[in-house]
Amino acid sequence: MSLHLVFSPAGLEACSSRWQSGDKFVLLGNGVYAHKQALDVGIQPTDLHLLGPDAEARGISSEATGSPVSIDYPAFVELTLQCSPIVSWNE
Amino acid sequence: MKRYLFIISRSPYGSSHALEQLEAAMVAAVFDAKVAVLFRDEGAWCIQQHQAGAAIGQKTMTNVLAALPAYDVEELYVCADFLNTYQIQTEPTLSVMPIRLPEQQALISACDVVITAQP
Secondary structure: OOEEEEOOHHHHHHHOOOOOOOOEEEEOHHHHHHHHHHHHOOOOHHHEEEEHHHHHHOOOOHHHHOOOEEEOHHHHHHHHHHOOOEEEEOO | OOEEEEEEOOOOOOOOHHHHHHHHHHHHHHOOOEEEEEEOHHHHHHHEOOOOHHHHOOOOHHHHHHOHHHHOOOEEEEEHHHHHHOOOOEOOOOOOEEEOHHHHHHHHHHOOEEEOOOO
């Protein structure tokens, strides 16, 4: 099970045709702006995470967006331990 | 009086582009220029409501924007198409006018100086 780290909307675009069912996703930095598009490309809400501080700074919240789960740094680290490989999409 | 237009095309926080453009706009206004700002493409994320820059140790962009009228920068525009496509929730305390592409063309051609400062 891969963990995709999406750093930008362009990164999501690049990632969107290169993932498999069951993979996990963390949107961070400007990547949090792509939360709606992430759901549109078929990523399951339960597999999709927003890095909390980055989303909060940008005015993007889980409540506002519906389903993606906001996570803090410890939960982010936990995900990196559970998944392999870890793929960065930083376009 | 010369009319300046500063175009902001990058989202806040990821780079210093938006903040630097705004600082330049405020300086221009201090020197008695007539200044307008256009947020286009990812720059439109600058006016998203409920921002909290402190979460990542940065200035909150909407607070910086709220200070613009004090510098006589009161003409703010945003690309209406980008707002709609990404369903951006505009900060309600800011007075920013959404304009379509033809109006952006007219705005650009009506200004004496246009600064894009592409990163």
